[in-house]
Each structure stands twice: as C-alpha cells, then as structure tokens.
Amino acid sequence: MHPLWTTAFQETWDDCRRRYVDFKPVGERLKELHCQARQWDQSESLLQEDHLKTPVIARQFPDYFKRVILPVFSQNEATALALDEFAEAMDQWHLEDPGVETRIPQWLQQLQQQAMHLCKPIQPDFVTLIVSLSLAHLYRSIPAAKPETPAGATQSGVCPVCGLPPHFAALVETEGYRQMECWLCGEHWPFTRLECPYCGEHHPEKLGYFTVEKMEVCRIHFCHSCQAYLKVFDTRSLALKDPCLWVMHLATLICDDLAAAEGYHPGSEMEWHQWMVME
Structure with missing residues (x-):
C-alpha cells in the first residue's frame, strides 16, 4: 500500500x-x-x-x-x-x-x-x-498487513485488494508495460495494453488513445465498445523515482474534459473535470 x-x-x-x-x-x-x-x-x-x-x-x-x-x-x-x-x-x-x-x-x-x-x-x-x-x-x-494478491488477479480490471476499477495507470520499464494503480489504496498490478480493463474488449480497431499538446505524458486510452476511458501516464520519460499518479491526474484534468467532450466516460465512474475549480 x-x-x-x-x-x-x-x-x-x-x-x-x-x-x-x-x-x-x-x-x-x-x-x-x-x-x-x-x-x-x-x-x-x-x-x-x-x-x-x-x-x-x-x-x-x-x-x-x-x-x-x-x-x-x-x-x-x-x-x-x-x-x-x-x-x-x-x-x-x-x-x-x-x-x-x-x-x-x-x-x-x-x-x-x-x-x-x-x-x-x-x-x-x-x-x-x-x-x-x-x-x-x-x-x-489505517495500519494493515498487505493482503496476498488473489490467484489470477494480475490481469483483472479491478483492484485485487479493494475491488474498485482504476481511474489511472502508468507505462513502466523500457517495454512500456501498463501498470494499473488503484486510486483508493494505491495497489499496483499489471494489465495488458491491448485490452479494455472495463469491458474486456481486445480487438485493436475498437481501442485507441489520444494525447493533448504539451501534456503528452498523459494518454487517454478509450474503448469504442463501452465508451469508457482510462488515464495512462507514460512515466518513462520523467526524472521521478516514484511518480504520484494522484497529482499527475489532477494536473491533467483538461484531458478528462476533452474525453467527456468526445463522448467517453471514466471507467472508474469517478467524474472529474477541468471546469471543476478547487475554489
């Protein structure tokens, strides 16, 4: 955790x-x-x-x-x-x-x-x-012993610890593996890049992503089948040992706004948008 x-x-x-x-x-x-x-x-x-x-x-x-x-x-x-x-x-x-x-x-x-x-x-x-x-x-x-990851959970679309769907993930290591991160407990687990974590769609023509100029570190991975999106941060180019994805998410809220404008919704069901100003 x-x-x-x-x-x-x-x-x-x-x-x-x-x-x-x-x-x-x-x-x-x-x-x-x-x-x-x-x-x-x-x-x-x-x-x-x-x-x-x-x-x-x-x-x-x-x-x-x-x-x-x-x-x-x-x-x-x-x-x-x-x-x-x-x-x-x-x-x-x-x-x-x-x-x-x-x-x-x-x-x-x-x-x-x-x-x-x-x-x-x-x-x-x-x-x-x-x-x-x-x-x-x-x-x-809250102090707690880290539970063992259930068998078969490494390719699950929900957090193996608390059962919530992720809102963001990261591309890690030279190969760019997709590592999901639970927004609630912080658990990490691997998930293939060629599959929607929310509906299981894996046909390449149904999946895609877009970036925003000057925010290329953030990719919006979307699925045409369920119209959901996942925010994925390509942290390989960052000079950060352990990037905090919560902060990176809040710094790139405009990407959520553009995803909504394109008709996509967050697969996590957590609606956050740029026009939400922290006043």
Missing part, C-alpha cells in the same frame, strides 16, 4: 508545477490539503478493527473532513457553507448500522449520494474529488 501524502507527492507536485501552467490553482489547494493532512496524521492514531477498514473510516471521516477539508475550502463563502452543511449532517448518518455493506465500493456510493444531495451549490465532480481524496488518505492511513 502506498501512502498518499509522501515525498513522492512533493516531487511530483514540483514537477507538475514546472510542466503545467494551469496546474497552479489546483496545485495550491492540493498543497494546502497536503499540509492539513500531515498535521492530522500527527495527531491521530488509526486502529483497524475486525480486519475491516470501512467502520474505522466511517468513524473518522467526519473529524477528518472538518479538520482537513473545511479549512482549505473556506475562502469561497458558497462552497464553505455547502461543505459545512455536509459536515454537520454526518453526525446523523447510520453507515455503521447492522446490515450496512462493509465493502468500500458500497460505502463510497452511499457517501457520495449523501454528499451530492447536501452540497447542491457545488458541482458534483468537485464533491467526487474531495470525497475521493479524503477516502484515499484515510484508507491508506
């Missing part, structure tokens, strides 16, 4: 600041989140119970949201009011009641539904962003 806020984050953040002029507004908010999250890390001790992360995250999410997310986005009055209402409503949720699913995908869906309902003045993809970043950090903060 790869921690979210690390030295790799700082190095990738610096690289993206040099590489992409439009990264400045997003980058500044991301750096603030990094600082707030590190302070929170130093004051909290998260323990895992019954080998399930979801109950721990459910208990910690309200406090994390109020102490990390709210201070960073308090500058914009409308945004601050909507997020504050969302934070206050968390005390009335019953996500840990008996019978509630304990797997992260189901819990994530419930959380986003609540957030979208309460944060109506805010764009849905902005809500998706802050919820996803929060969950990724909390998930990776």
Whole structure:
C-alpha cells in the first residue's frame, strides 16, 4: 500500500508545477490539503478493527473532513457553507448500522449520494474529488498487513485488494508495460495494453488513445465498445523515482474534459473535470 501524502507527492507536485501552467490553482489547494493532512496524521492514531477498514473510516471521516477539508475550502463563502452543511449532517448518518455493506465500493456510493444531495451549490465532480481524496488518505492511513494478491488477479480490471476499477495507470520499464494503480489504496498490478480493463474488449480497431499538446505524458486510452476511458501516464520519460499518479491526474484534468467532450466516460465512474475549480 502506498501512502498518499509522501515525498513522492512533493516531487511530483514540483514537477507538475514546472510542466503545467494551469496546474497552479489546483496545485495550491492540493498543497494546502497536503499540509492539513500531515498535521492530522500527527495527531491521530488509526486502529483497524475486525480486519475491516470501512467502520474505522466511517468513524473518522467526519473529524477528518472538518479538520482537513473545511479549512482549505473556506475562502469561497458558497462552497464553505455547502461543505459545512455536509459536515454537520454526518453526525446523523447510520453507515455503521447492522446490515450496512462493509465493502468500500458500497460505502463510497452511499457517501457520495449523501454528499451530492447536501452540497447542491457545488458541482458534483468537485464533491467526487474531495470525497475521493479524503477516502484515499484515510484508507491508506489505517495500519494493515498487505493482503496476498488473489490467484489470477494480475490481469483483472479491478483492484485485487479493494475491488474498485482504476481511474489511472502508468507505462513502466523500457517495454512500456501498463501498470494499473488503484486510486483508493494505491495497489499496483499489471494489465495488458491491448485490452479494455472495463469491458474486456481486445480487438485493436475498437481501442485507441489520444494525447493533448504539451501534456503528452498523459494518454487517454478509450474503448469504442463501452465508451469508457482510462488515464495512462507514460512515466518513462520523467526524472521521478516514484511518480504520484494522484497529482499527475489532477494536473491533467483538461484531458478528462476533452474525453467527456468526445463522448467517453471514466471507467472508474469517478467524474472529474477541468471546469471543476478547487475554489
């Protein structure tokens, strides 16, 4: 499992600041989140119970949201009011009641539904962003032994650890192998380049990719059969030992915007767009 806020984050953040002029507004908010999250890390001790992360995250999410997310986005009055209402409503949720699913995908869906309902003045993809970043950090903060990768999972279209479809991947080594990365837990696993991870399409005429000028490191791999796309970063040309794909993703949101304009949707079902400004 790869921690979210690390030295790799700082190095990738610096690289993206040099590489992409439009990264400045997003980058500044991301750096603030990094600082707030590190302070929170130093004051909290998260323990895992019954080998399930979801109950721990459910208990910690309200406090994390109020102490990390709210201070960073308090500058914009409308945004601050909507997020504050969302934070206050968390005390009335019953996500840990008996019978509630304990797997992260189901819990994530419930959380986003609540957030979208309460944060109506805010764009849905902005809500998706802050919820996803929060969950990724909390998930990776809980100590746990790394589970064994299930047999046959190396060519799976979902994360072998937490079961979520990936939003981004990287091309690694000289041969350019495609290495998937889970946006939630950070798990890496190999996946062939000539297959759609979402629907299994493998005919070359049904698959393709495009790049954006001055952002060629980011490739949008798309599938004509299911109309889904995956962001793939060709990290082989970067002078970074361990690039943080979360940062690279946020620095290239315009690529998601262009993919949507072409009629493609993220196979991860996580909608993030350039017009979502981190105000």
